[in-house]
Amino acid sequence: MNMKKLILGENIEKVYGLGDERRKVLDGVSASINEGEFVSVMGPSGSGKSTLMFAMSGMDSIDGGKVTFDGRDLSALRENELANLRRTQMGFVFQQPTLMKNMNILDNIILPSMRDNRRNVKTITEQARTLMKKVGIADLEKRDITQASGGQLQRAGICRALMSNPQIIFGDEPTGALNQEAAQDIMNLFSEINAAGTAIMLVTHDAKIAAKTERIMFMCDGKIVSEMRLPKYSGVDIEDRMEKVMAKMREIGI
Numbered sequence: 001m002n003m004k005k006l007i008l009g010e011n012i013e014k015v016y017g018l019g020d021e022r023r024k025v026l027d028g029v030s031a032s033i034n035e036g037e038f039v040s041v042m043g044p045s046g047s048g049k050s051t052l053m054f055a056m057s058g059m060d061s062i063d064g065g066k067v068t069f070d071g072r073d074l075s076a077l078r079e080n081e082l083a084n085l086r087r088t089q090m091g092f093v094f095q096q097p098t099l100m101k102n103m104n105i106l107d108n109i110i111l112p113s114m115r116d117n118r119r120n121v122k123t124i125t126e127q128a129r130t131l132m133k134k135v136g137i138a139d140l141e142k143r144d145i146t147q148a149s150g151g152q153l154q155r156a157g158i159c160r161a162l163m164s165n166p167q168i169i170f171g172d173e174p175t176g177a178l179n180q181e182a183a184q185d186i187m188n189l190f191s192e193i194n195a196a197g198t199a200i201m202l203v204t205h206d207a208k209i210a211a212k213t214e215r216i217m218f219m220c221d222g223k224i225v226s227e228m229r230l231p232k233y234s235g236v237d238i239e240d241r242m243e244k245v246m247a248k249m250r251e252i253g254i
């Protein structure tokens with residue numbers, strides 16, 4: 001089993017607001033993610049899940065503590081170094097994929113990679129086509145984004161996130177806008193991506209989604225209040241896994 005730490009967060013603090021409005025949204029959170037690990041974060045609305053993901057990916061600054069990515073202290077990096085790290089080592093998938101209108105799906109997928117001038121358009125396009133085939137949208141490359149379903153667009157968003165061969169994919173409610181079936185299809189795709197070695201950190205409200213990950217961090221009021229480990233999901237025992245997740249949620253009252 002791969003136990004090398006990819007991200008190490010120690011005593012992370014994040015404060016929003018001033019004066020009476022001042023609130024510690026992350027209240028001394030320590031959390032780590034190993035290389036190749038598949039982790040999820042659950043907790044009530046406003047408990048700090050997205051904020052933790054933003055802190056651990058260097059998308060947002062922190063007010064206390066430290067986040068180390070692959071041995072590098074994120075707060076010691078200059079803005080362009082941090083942007084470079086995010087662009088080359090991390091992939092991001094959100095609830096609504098942020099794709100450009102008036103641009104076809106293929107062009108949307110390759111757009112961020114075009115900024116990497118070490119790579120030529122032909123190689124980038126070939127890689128995008130391979131990924132599109134893998135996620136089942138090979139025949140949609142010429143479509144405008146208004147001509148695809150939510151699940152198809154999310155697949156395109158995943159292709160785009162995978163273009164840099166990142167070490168980790170961060171997903172903030174990536175299945176939140178999809179119906180149950182499309183959500184589970186996307187989740188199976190994440191499982192395949194993870195099986196190929198990419199670490200994944202997902203924020204989710206859905207016990208069935210979390211049950212397919214191998215470690216669940218439960219947050220409440222800016223703290224991780226509990227954690228649960230499961231064997232890597234291999235396509236079996238989903239009911240049993242879900243029952244365990246829900247039992248834990250009841251136990252901690254979320």
Ligand SMILES: Nc1ncnc2c1ncn2[C@@H]1O[C@H](COP(=O)(O)OP(=O)(O)OP(=O)(O)O)[C@@H](O)[C@H]1O
Nearest residue numbers: 016017025043044045046047048049050051052203
């Ligand atoms: N930019 C901001 N300015 C001020 N407060 C913020 C900001 N971003 C988040 N917050 C507050 O921080 C708290 C945690 O937000 P966060 O989005 O991390 O929660 P969450 O657990 O992901 O919630 P949800 O499940 O609703 O997405 C919330 O109370 C939110 O209102």
